[in-house]
Amino acid sequence: MTSAAVTPSSVTVRVPAKVNLELLVGPPREDGYHPLATVYQAVTLFDEVTVRTAAEWSISVVGPQSVGVPADDTNLAARAARRLAAANGVVQPVHLRVRKEIPVAGGMAGGSADAAAALVACDQLWGLSLSRPALEKIAADVGSDVPFLLSGGTAMGSGRGEVLAPVLAKGTYHWVFALSEKGLSTPAVYAECDRLRSGRPVHQPSPSPEMMTALRSGNARALGEALSNDLQAAAISLMPEIGDVLDAGLEFGAVGGVVSGSGPTVAFLAEDHESALDLAVSLTASGAVQDVRRATGPAHGAHVVPTSRPVSWPT
CATH class of the missing domain: 3.30.230.10 (Ribosomal Protein S5; domain 2)
Known part of the structure; x- marks a missing residue:
């Protein structure tokens, strides 16, 4: 039945x-x-x-x-x-x-x-x-x-x-995200990118061979060297302290760093779990950033989870 x-x-x-x-x-x-x-x-x-x-x-x-x-x-x-x-x-x-x-x-x-x-x-x-x-x-x-x-x-x-x-990507990657108390407007960052590139030829984009090779290798250092973001210069132009954060993370041992999307979060790649812990501590202890988050990637996308705790609904 x-x-x-x-x-x-x-x-x-x-x-x-x-x-x-x-x-x-x-x-x-x-x-x-x-x-x-x-x-x-x-x-x-x-x-x-x-x-x-x-x-x-x-x-x-x-x-x-x-x-x-x-x-x-x-x-x-x-x-x-x-x-x-x-x-x-x-x-x-x-x-x-x-x-x-x-x-x-x-x-x-x-x-x-x-x-x-x-x-x-x-x-x-x-x-x-x-x-x-x-x-x-x-x-x-x-x-x-x-x-x-x-x-x-x-x-x-x-x-x-x-x-x-x-x-095709191998391995698990260890990330440290340096957060900012301020936000950046995505349209403003794109507009600043256009301004900075004004008068220069801008080509149709295509993925870089270096990035594809790094992901296939599963090597954190190779991936760190391949990280890139065309919006990074614009984000730093609008919020110069982002550049200081990038410099600090690389000085404290990150194998790569990049502005995430339109910023202002900076994503640092660490070689392994222990290195990520050390990097997070160094960034906050030095005063370079006030808040960090550690994470790994890749992660699964949107997925249903059991409702294991009571949900407080508005009345």
Whole structure:
């Protein structure tokens, strides 16, 4: 005898942050976007999004990185959930509860991560069982980084970053992220990049052979030498202290360092677990940075987790 499927009362999805191992930026297109060639890696800094059926659409944001995150329809997680509903004829509203651990406005795609988590959570809550390509299509409409965070791991991104291709990568990498109390506007960083490159030829980007070789080798030092970001000079131009942080991390033994995305977070690659511990301690003890996070990569993308603790819902 087969039992009927039971609709869950709530679904919780955990989703990782990302770092761009390589971010190559082409000339601006007519629509204002820039063609990109990037290599993403998901890392073990996570947000959680829990959704439940509700009488009306709503969202709450909690956690240590919740300050400044909108709790309204401008939140990417809310936009993703509504877009998924509209595309599939769902009329049941949900409440989304976002628990923030990923740094905000730090170039680690925390908002895009929450959008990816909302898609996976609502897909399960509503019993849609969409294919991964179908979810990725909606994800790409929400934001350029969202499709990658559905799958995680390590992948190449092209177009605006939303067109993905798998990358053959070996090994586990140990990261130390130097956080800033200030944020950087992504549009401002791209505009500054264009200004700095004005008058120089800017070619269509393509992944570098050095990056592909380093990832295939699984060697942290090789990967550290291959890290690159065309937005780094612009981020430093807008926030010069980022350059000081980069210098400090390399002096304290990092095998590589790069601004993550549009910044201002700086991602340092360490040779192993112990080296990452030492680097994190040195950065904070020296006063070079106030806050660091350690993580490893690659990490799995957005995935459903058991709700093992009570969830405090707004009343």
